[in-house]
Amino acid sequence: MSMVFCSGCAKEIHSTAAACPQCGAPQLNKQAFTAPNAGAQGNPYIEVLKKYAVFNGRASRREYWMFILINLGISIAFIVLDALLQTPGIFSNIYSLAVFLPGLAAAIRRMHDTDRSGWWILLPIVNIVFLAQDSQPGVNRFGPNPKGIN
Numbered sequence: 689m690s691m692v693f694c695s696g697c698a699k700e701i702h703s704t705a706a707a708c709p710q711c712g713a714p715q716l717n718k719q720a721f722t723a724p725n726a727g728a729q730g731n732p733y734i735e736v737l738k739k740y741a742v743f744n745g746r747a748s749r750r751e752y753w754m755f756i757l758i759n760l761g762i763s764i765a766f767i768v769l770d771a772l773l774q775t776p777g778i779f780s781n782i783y784s785l786a787v788f789l790p791g792l793a794a795a796i797r798r799m800h801d802t803d804r805s806g807w808w809i810l811l812p813i814v815n816i817v818f819l820a821q822d823s824q825p826g827v828n829r830f831g832p833n834p835k836g837i838n
Contacts (some may be wrong), residue, residue, distance in 0.1 A: 691832045700831060733758040736794045737787075743806065747797035748823060748834040755794055759787055794817065800830035 691700045694708040694715065707714050732754035736747070766780040773779075796806030799815070803824045809815050823833055 691827060729755050736790050737785070737803075739793060739797075740790050741793055743793050745797055745831045746801040746823070746828075746834045747794050748801060749798070751793050751834065752798040752819065755791070759791065772821070797830075801834060803830070805826040 692703045692715070693699070694701050694711060694713055699708065699710045701708050701710075701715070705715055732751040735751055736755040738819045739745075761781060763783065767777075768782050770777050770779050792809070795809050795815075798819050799806050799808050801816050801823045804818055804819045808818055823835055826833060
C-alpha cells in the first residue's frame with residue numbers, strides 16, 4: 689500500500705484512488721506525486737525544526753531521539769554559557785522555550801509512528817516505553833512509514 693499526493697490539493701491519498709476523497713480531483717499521473725523524502729537521512733535536528741508545529745504525520749525513532757540528544761547537548765552548552773556570563777538562566781530558558789513546541793510536535797509524531805494517539809505523551813513512564821518502540825511497518829492511520837519501508 690503506497691501513498692501519493694493529490695494533484696489538486698496535495699493531501700496524501702492511497703495510490704489506487706481514482707479521485708481525491710478530500711477535494712474530488714481526478715488523479716491522472718499517480719507516479720509523479722509519490723511521497724517525497726521517504727526515508728530522508730538529513731540532520732534530524734533540522735528536520736524537526738523544519739516541522740516546527742506539525743502535529744500530524746509520523747516521526748521515526750532516529751529522528752526523535754537524535755533531536756532529543758542534540759537538544760540536550762545544546763541545552764548543556766547554554767547552561768554553561770549562563771554560568772560563565774553569570775546570567776540567571778536567561779539563554780538556557782530562551783532556548784528551552786524556543787524548542788518546546790517542536791519537541792512536543794516530534795513526540796506526538798513519534799507516538800503516531802507507533803500507531804498511538806499523541807495524548808499518550810501525558811503519561812510519564814508509559815510514554816518513554818512507547819517512544820523507544822520501533823515504527824509500525826507500512827502505512828497506519830497517521831500516514832506512511834517515515835523510514836520509507838512498506
